[in-house]
Amino acid sequence: MGTASSHQQRGVAVLGIFVADLAFRAADLPGVGQTIAGSGFAMGPGGKGSNQSVAAARAGAQVTFISKLGQDAFGANALALWAEEGITPRVPQVTTQPTGAAFIYVHEVTGANAIIVVPGAAALIDSADVDAAADAIRGARVFVTQLEQPAGAAQRGLELARAAGTVTVFNPAPALPFDDAVYPLCDFITPNEHEAAALSGIAVETVEDARRAGDFFLSKGVGCALITLGDKGALLHSASESVHLPVFHAGAVKETAGAGDAFNGGFAAALAEGASPLEAARFGSAVAAISVTRAGTAPSMPTRAEVDALLGRAAA
Numbered sequence: 001m002g003t004a005s006s007h008q009q010r011g012v013a014v015l016g017i018f019v020a021d022l023a024f025r026a027a028d029l030p031g032v033g034q035t036i037a038g039s040g041f042a043m044g045p046g047g048k049g050s051n052q053s054v055a056a057a058r059a060g061a062q063v064t065f066i067s068k069l070g071q072d073a074f075g076a077n078a079l080a081l082w083a084e085e086g087i088t089p090r091v092p093q094v095t096t097q098p099t100g101a102a103f104i105y106v107h108e109v110t111g112a113n114a115i116i117v118v119p120g121a122a123a124l125i126d127s128a129d130v131d132a133a134a135d136a137i138r139g140a141r142v143f144v145t146q147l148e149q150p151a152g153a154a155q156r157g158l159e160l161a162r163a164a165g166t167v168t169v170f171n172p173a174p175a176l177p178f179d180d181a182v183y184p185l186c187d188f189i190t191p192n193e194h195e196a197a198a199l200s201g202i203a204v205e206t207v208e209d210a211r212r213a214g215d216f217f218l219s220k221g222v223g224c225a226l227i228t229l230g231d232k233g234a235l236l237h238s239a240s241e242s243v244h245l246p247v248f249h250a251g252a253v254k255e256t257a258g259a260g261d262a263f264n265g266g267f268a269a270a271l272a273e274g275a276s277p278l279e280a281a282r283f284g285s286a287v288a289a290i291s292v293t294r295a296g297t298a299p300s301m302p303t304r305a306e307v308d309a310l311l312g313r314a315a316a
Helices: 048-058 073-085 127-132 134-139 151-164 180-185 193-200 207-219 259-272 277-291 304-315
Strands: 012-015 019-026 040-046 063-066 088-090 099-107 113-120 142-145 167-170 224-228 234-238 242-245
Touching: 012 048, 012 134, 012 151, 012 259, 019 073, 019 113, 040 048, 040 073, 040 099, 048 063, 048 073, 048 142, 048 259, 063 134, 073 088, 073 099, 127 134, 127 151, 134 151, 142 151, 142 259, 151 167, 151 180, 167 180, 167 259, 193 207, 193 224, 207 224, 207 234, 207 242, 224 259, 224 277, 234 277, 242 277, 259 277, 277 304
Parallel strands: 012 063, 012 142, 019 099, 063 088, 142 167
Antiparallel strands: 019 040, 099 113, 224 234, 234 242
16 A cells, blocks of 8 residues: 555544543542542543544644443443544444543642543454454554553554654553554653653653653654653753744643543644644643643643633734
8 A cells, every 4th residue: 555645635533542531539549448528520531542633623623532331331422422423433333342441530629630441342453453443553654552542553543654754642641551663653741850861761850850761762762752841831842953842722621531632632633724833732731731721631622712712812
């Protein structure tokens, strides 16, 4: 199969997982054997890949999502979400495993979170499943994947994308082990400070630390490291440029869960439109800045008009 030319490729293909997010707000996490009263509960759509797909779709991208679901109520919720957001699913359903779910503890004052994720059916995603959706990957201008599904599937997706000339974005989250052969397949790697530290062995607390971690990723064959630093913004680090992007302020922070997904989805959407890496990173930062002012993960993702308005105010 020849390399597709970029003018035929459009939009974003995302390989990842959907989970039903079950969020409990409380003053503390209970200890083992302890029961405590919480102050709030919400159920919503989650999973890094699904969240990134929603962020990209709301930002204006044509999005295909590649995953696996169970045949259950949470699976039906997922399909309804993607239909509503205009996302094309390449998502078989299986009867042997449930749809993924996540327990999320949210501190009722600070919004800090602790999460347990069970990928369920999505843990079964393998290279053959990725090959079955190869046309979606080859037809996209940008391909995004993470590590909530098996690492071998992520690697296969990156290989297919690279062979087709599709821009590759690898979000190594959670920071689980993967083959070093993945690094040279990445046009962009997008860890947060904790994931960058886990992978590089360099504690990332300052922008200078992030530059050192960025050099580690470049030495492994990555084209560009884009390290998100929470309230310190983000660092775009490649052989040709190293730029610190300060954080945008869009209002009071309500919940940080999903901020990384907002950033990745927005970044991919902007790249798919032909933005430069720096412009796309600024766009992703704006998407993330708005998302943290709202509760939830996918539901907190802003529309394109909201992102453009924030960028306009920041430029003024």
